[in-house]
Amino acid sequence: MSLLITVAPTGAETAKADCPQLPTTPEEIARTAAECEAAGAAMIHLHVRDHAHAPTLDGSLLKEWVAAVRESSNLVVQLSTGGSVHDPLEERMKVLDAGPDSCSLTMGTTNFGDDVFMNPWPFVADLYQLAQERGVAPEFELFDLGQVHALGRLIRTYGLPAGGKAHVDFVMGVPGGMPGTAPALVAGVQGLPSEVTSWSATGIGRTTLPVALASLSMGGHLRVGMEDVLTISKGVPVESNAQLVARAVELGRLAQREPMTPAGCRELLGLA
Ligand code: KMH
Ligand code: ZN
Numbered sequence: 102m103s104l105l106i107t108v109a110p111t112g113a114e115t116a117k118a119d120c121p122q123l124p125t126t127p128e129e130i131a132r133t134a135a136e137c138e139a140a141g142a143a144m145i146h147l148h149v150r151d152h153a154h155a156p157t158l159d160g161s162l163l164k165e166w167v168a169a170v171r172e173s174s175n176l177v178v179q180l181s182t183g184g185s186v187h188d189p190l191e192e193r194m195k196v197l198d199a200g201p202d203s204c205s206l207t208m209g210t211t212n213f214g215d216d217v218f219m220n221p222w223p224f225v226a227d228l229y230q231l232a233q234e235r236g237v238a239p240e241f242e243l244f245d246l247g248q249v250h251a252l253g254r255l256i257r258t259y260g261l262p263a264g265g266k267a268h269v270d271f272v273m274g275v276p277g278g279m280p281g282t283a284p285a286l287v288a289g290v291q292g293l294p295s296e297v298t299s300w301s302a303t304g305i306g307r308t309t310l311p312v313a314l315a316s317l318s319m320g321g322h323l324r325v326g327m328e329d330v331l332t333i334s335k336g337v338p339v340e341s342n343a344q345l346v347a348r349a350v351e352l353g354r355l356a357q358r359e360p361m362t363p364a365g366c367r368e369l370l371g372l373a
Pocket of ligand 1: 112113114181182183184185186205206207213218242
């Protein structure tokens, strides 16, 4: 089985001033997309930044970033609907207007460090139905084990995504969510509803390697990138997102998994 590598290059939490190598402009994201595709990524999970490098859900900037990635690469474009913890739910719903291939869809409210990442059930249900209407492939983000069960409830209530495939990403090791450990991943995978057709995992910070290795050992896919980790080893800053993708490719090869192409990812997600 090939290995889907999704790159999450920017996120909403790190300041450009603290990490100048973080891609925060359309030019930087275009270059990052091309480098990550060449390194072995098939999908990109995008959080957009404004001209001051701050997280934004501004519709025209979202469209500009989507266009920049499409111009420079063939990567499947997934827009974050999670945004930052400060983004209002109404703004997060409008992300789909930028025309992504895929969108993240978090299955419940989570403590997020000292903040709260809000995902009340009515919001989740509305966003899911909008993605179904628009033919956007959701990636269900699971930060906690309760969210695994919430996903079953969502699919039982509203049916499958438009393309008939259900792809999940376990986001582990967030302070407030499930730990980034092999036993937590095993419990999460065991609890997945039978409708789920594929899953990946990412571990935040120092949990990145344990989660990646556990995922590979269970036949899962990988998400990597500077949204999730800023060091390549203890105390050594990540140089680029492509460096993290290249490491994921290396880990995959050890597990005899070749990187999936963007076309393979489209098939996996049920995209036309
Ligand atoms: N930035 C986090 C509050 C997502 O992209 O959908 C939410 C997040 C999840 O990163
Ligand atoms: Zn994100």
